[in-house]
Amino acid sequence: xxxxxxxxxxxxxxxxxxxxxxxxxxxxxxxxxxxxxxxxxxxxxxxxxxxxxxxxxxxxxxxxxxxxxxxxxxxxxxxxxxxxxxxxxxxxxxxxxxxxxxxxxxxxxxxxxxxxxxxxxxxxxxxxxxxxxxxxxxxxxxxxxxx
Amino acid sequence: xxxxxxxxxxxxxxxxxxxxxxxxxxxxxxxxxxxxxxxxxxxxxxxxxxxxxxxxxxxxxxxxxxxxxxxxxxxxxxxxxxxxxxxxxxxxxxxxxxxxxxxxxxxxxxxxxxxxxxxxxxxxxxxxxxxxxxxxxxx
Numbered sequence: 419x420x421x422x423x424x425x426x427x428x429x430x431x432x433x434x435x436x437x438x439x440x441x442x443x444x445x446x447x448x449x450x451x452x453x454x455x456x457x458x459x460x461x462x463x464x465x466x467x468x469x470x471x472x473x474x475x476x477x478x479x480x481x482x483x484x485x486x487x488x489x490x491x492x493x494x495x496x497x498x499x500x501x502x503x504x505x506x507x508x509x510x511x512x513x514x515x516x517x518x519x520x521x522x523x524x525x526x527x528x529x530x531x532x533x534x535x536x537x538x539x540x541x542x543x544x545x546x547x548x549x550x551x552x553x554x555x556x557x558x559x560x561x562x563x564x565x
Numbered sequence: 566x567x568x569x570x571x572x573x574x575x576x577x578x579x580x581x582x583x584x585x586x587x588x589x590x591x592x593x594x595x596x597x598x599x600x601x602x603x604x605x606x607x608x609x610x611x612x613x614x615x616x617x618x619x620x621x622x623x624x625x626x627x628x629x630x631x632x633x634x635x636x637x638x639x640x641x642x643x644x645x646x647x648x649x650x651x652x653x654x655x656x657x658x659x660x661x662x663x664x665x666x667x668x669x670x671x672x673x674x675x676x677x678x679x680x681x682x683x684x685x686x687x688x689x690x691x692x693x694x695x696x697x698x699x700x701x702x703x704x
Contacts (some may be wrong), residue, residue: 438599445592445599446630447585452642462633462648462698466626470601485616491626493649500645548649 420481420516420530425541430476432468432536434460436503442467442537458503462494465547468509478511480530482553482562490529497543507536514548526554535558571671571678571702578668580639585631585686586661588623593658595648596627617676618655625652628662628694638700640680644700653692660688669697678702 436456442464442563443453452459501507515531593607602624605612613621629650637645656662663686670681684696 426671442599442630445596445627446634446635447592450634450642452637461630462637462645463626463630466600466602466630487567489652491648491649491651492626495647495667496645499643513569525570547607 419519421478421513423513423516425478425513427474427476427478429508429510430472430505432465432471432507432509434501434503434507438467439464439503456503459500460502460558462500463492465494465534465545466492468536470505470548472509476509476511478513478532480513480532480551480553482528482530482551483556486554486556488552488554489549490552491548493546493548495546495548497545501536501544503530505544506539507541508536509536521555523555527555528553568578569703571680574668574671574678574680574702575592576668576671580666581665582665583635583638584661585601585635585661587659588656588660588662590621592621593621593627596624596630599651600624600626600630603625620657622658623656623660625650625694628656628686629696631662632684632694632696634700635686636666636682636684636700640682640700640702644702645698646679646701647699649698650694650696650698651667652694656688657695660693662686662688662693665704676701676702 436458439458511534513535517524518528523526530551532549536545537545582629597603609622666682667686672679682698682702685692686694
């Protein structure tokens with residue numbers, strides 16, 4: 419069984435790096451000057467790369483079978499301008515929802531929502547990432563979106 | 566700091582659509598490195614086939630990033646306040662993503678004009694990813 423609602427991983431540090439922003443912008447084929455230079459801001463989905471900073475102890479275990487795991491939705495919220503190069507953030511992952519629905523072809527689909535809060539050194543909430551993960555029903559199903 | 570000026574932005578405003586691609590496995594590899602998502606199903610054909618897919622396919626988050634780039638080009642990198650994406654269909658090497666968007670809401674706030682948009686990236690008639698986003702614009 420996976421971690422219940424309210425479970426959190428250990429806090430971890432995320433440093434917003436100028437080179438990483440440039441690499442991410444290149445991967446998204448953006449030449450926006452806002453993503454270059456010492457004051458580069460992060461692209462809207464850049465915080466996906468925060469997992470590179472996350473130790474095993476920072477992760478919440480959903481208990482889902484990796485072979486049936488889908489990423490259904492992903493949201494980023496910025497409580498002000500997006501973070502900039504050089505900023506140090508502290509991140510905590512938390513399970514906020516778990517529920518299940520009947521699969522379209524029988525069985526049960528399980529859903530879990532994991533929210534990562536990113537705070538600055540003063541504890542101010544800078545950004546949130548909200549991922550919805552789905553474990554497909556055990557038997558049938560070869561369809562469905564996600565990655 | 567907020568994004569681009571809000572002048573000329575109203576509900577129903579649509580920027581020109583933009584095609585991205587054809588996508589390549591190399592782009593998936595590049596995104597894997599940038600994001601840290603090294604699931605081999607996105608760059609190892611044998612692995613993808615053994616999992617029942619015709620070939621490797623793009624990370625859903627790559628399509629999301631490309632769609633976000635389209636939105637940022639339109640509304641400005643500094644202005645983004647929310648970006649929420651739903652993954653719908655796989656995107657394969659050779660596919661061309663067509664990004665489009667429309668303004669769904671415009672609201673004056675103390676800090677500027679908060680613009681809500683609906684976005685989608687399609688392959689032909691299929692929606693690969695859809696998104697909603699909010700950008701804070703000046704004025």
